[in-house]
Amino acid sequence: MEYVRAFIVGGTICLIGQVLMDTTKLTAARILVLFVTAGVVMAGLGIYEPIVEWGGAGATVPLTGFGYSLGKGAIEEVEKAGLLGAFTGGIKATAGGIAGAVTFGYIMAVLFNPKTKP
Amino acid sequence: MKKKALYAKENYRGQCTAIKQQTINRRKDVDYVDAVKQHQQEEYQQFIKDKIPKPNLLRNAIAAFVVGGLICDVGQFISNFGQNYFNLNKDDTSAFTAIVLVFLGALLTGLGIYDRIGRFAGAGSVVPITGFANSIVSPAMEFKREGYVLGVGAKMFIIAGPVLVYGFSSSVALGILHLLFSR
Numbered sequence: 001m002e003y004v005r006a007f008i009v010g011g012t013i014c015l016i017g018q019v020l021m022d023t024t025k026l027t028a029a030r031i032l033v034l035f036v037t038a039g040v041v042m043a044g045l046g047i048y049e050p051i052v053e054w055g056g057a058g059a060t061v062p063l064t065g066f067g068y069s070l071g072k073g074a075i076e077e078v079e080k081a082g083l084l085g086a087f088t089g090g091i092k093a094t095a096g097g098i099a100g101a102v103t104f105g106y107i108m109a110v111l112f113n114p115k116t117k118p
Numbered sequence: 119m120k121k122k123a124l125y126a127k128e129n130y131r132g133q134c135t136a137i138k139q140q141t142i143n144r145r146k147d148v149d150y151v152d153a154v155k156q157h158q159q160e161e162y163q164q165f166i167k168d169k170i171p172k173p174n175l176l177r178n179a180i181a182a183f184v185v186g187g188l189i190c191d192v193g194q195f196i197s198n199f200g201q202n203y204f205n206l207n208k209d210d211t212s213a214f215t216a217i218v219l220v221f222l223g224a225l226l227t228g229l230g231i232y233d234r235i236g237r238f239a240g241a242g243s244v245v246p247i248t249g250f251a252n253s254i255v256s257p258a259m260e261f262k263r264e265g266y267v268l269g270v271g272a273k274m275f276i277i278a279g280p281v282l283v284y285g286f287s288s289s290v291a292l293g294i295l296h297l298l299f300s301r
Contacts, residue, residue: 006194007187010246014186015179017241022175028244029277032253033284035245040288044295057193060212061219062186062245063281069212070285074293086293090286093209097216101251101278104224109258109270112228 002056009055013062032063039067040090043075069093178240185235185242193219193246216247223248227255253277 017031026034042048048068052059059065070090077089091098193215200206200214223246226232232252236243243249254274261273275282 002198003191003194006190010190010193011183011187011242014239014242014245015183017186017245018178018182019175021241022178028241028249029253029280031241031244032250032277032281036281036285037288040285040292044292055190057197057215058187058190060197060215061190061193061247063247063250064245066216066247066250067285067288070289071292074289075296078293078297083294083297086290086297089293090289094216096213097220097247098282100217100220101224101247101254102274104221105251105254105258105274105278106270108224108228108255109262109274110266112230112255112259113262114256114259115230115233 005054006056006058006061009051009058010061011058013059013064035063036067036070039064039069040071041067043068043071066094066097069097181239182242182245185239186245187242189219189243189246189248192222219247220251223251224255227252228259250278250281253281 013035017035020026020031020034021028039048042051042064048059048064049072052065052068060068070093073091073093074086074089077085077092079085081088196218197211197215200211204214206214223232226235226248232243232248233256236249236252243252254277257276258270258274261269263269264273
């Protein structure tokens with residue numbers, strides 16, 4: 001059942017992105033920036049928490065979930081460490097993903113060459 | 119003499135009206151030419167509009183929904199795996215899932231498979247975190263010939279950079295707002 005919920009929530013978030021790309025002139029890069037920022041904002045407003053509770057990975061895997069982790073991390077760390085937490089919290093919470101993306105991204109880019117486009 | 123003067127006057131008047139008529143005609147011509155030009159332009163715009171392939175909204179939306187949903191299900195599986203086999207707590211599970219997905223996204227991009235998925239799925243492959251990894255590897259591979267520092271190292275962040283800039287900044291701003299307003 002949790003797979004069905006993850007499918008529905010994740011699919012819907014991607015569908016919103018697709019409709020935005022088709023109906024406006026937003027490029028993929030702008031969509032990514034928009035979704036991350038929207039995730040942070042929704043974390044701040046407390047809207048995204050229930051979506052994560054219900055949708056599990058369907059809510060955390062899309063980039064809005066990345067934004068949500070950033071925002072939630074910042075809020076939690078502010079409660080523990082005050083102003084310093086605003087700077088450390090978000091990145092602490094997402095450090096694994098970011099370090100992974102940079103490291104694996106670098107390795108793969110070095111190992112592989114672009115395929116010629118048909 | 120009188121007759122000659124009268125004749126000259128008539129002649130002059132006639133010339134005046136002729137010139138007036140000519141200017142009117144000329145203006146009409148200009149208007150006509152403008153109208154034709156405008157019409158041609160409109161026709162051309164229409165022609166271009168017909169030539170640009172219209173995105174098939176429904177087909178794209180379904181593809182994005184299905185592929186996005188499937189990628190999230192893979193994430194759900196990895197998350198469950200981490201919880202059950204490595205006994206990870208909630209925060210560690212989300213980090214674990216992100217790292218594995220990012221690895222898969224980067225690997226599939228390197229192999230050229232992710233771009234093939236992307237051509238079919240559109241936003242379904244862009245919005246998940248695997249798409250973030252894809253946005254790092256793709257330009258990095260493309261610019262390898264410009265060297266490993268300003269080529270791979272710099273171009274990795276051509277899309278990921280803005281994402282991190284806006285993500286980090288807004289999270290810091292949110293933390294400060296939380297500090298100011300929720301006590």
